[in-house]
Amino acid sequence: MHYNDLAECTILSSSVPGRSAPSMRYLTIRNxxxxxxxxxxxxxxxxxxxxxxxxxxxxxxAVGVGGAKRSNGLARLAGTWSDEEHARxxxxxxxxxQVDEELWR
Numbered sequence: 001m002h003y004n005d006l007a008e009c010t011i012l013s014s015s016v017p018g019r020s021a022p023s024m025r026y027l028t029i030r031n032x033x034x035x036x037x038x039x040x041x042x043x044x045x046x047x048x049x050x051x052x053x054x055x056x057x058x059x060x061x062a063v064g065v066g067g068a069k070r071s072n073g074l075a076r077l078a079g080t081w082s083d084e085e086h087a088r089x090x091x092x093x094x095x096x097x098q099v100d101e102e103l104w105r
Contacts, residue, residue: 032040044054060066081089 040051040054043058044051047054047057049057056066
């Protein structure tokens, strides 16, 4: 789907006919800005999934449903430093651990 196609959508919400229990909803989104549409296209290509799956994943994570957990995006970086990088970081911030006695009088 080209991003211009996304920008022309409207919002609908309907259930599957003939079912009394709540069912899957169909949503079409209206007034998607060209910038958002382009970003969604990039995300879709980066994930290698369909636009529908990409948007569902983003929405599920954003609201914390469907087993998806909210994330600040930093978890993928956890544990990626080498021991040397960690030691250099600790050395660089050591000065922040020092208490200036003059300021605390």
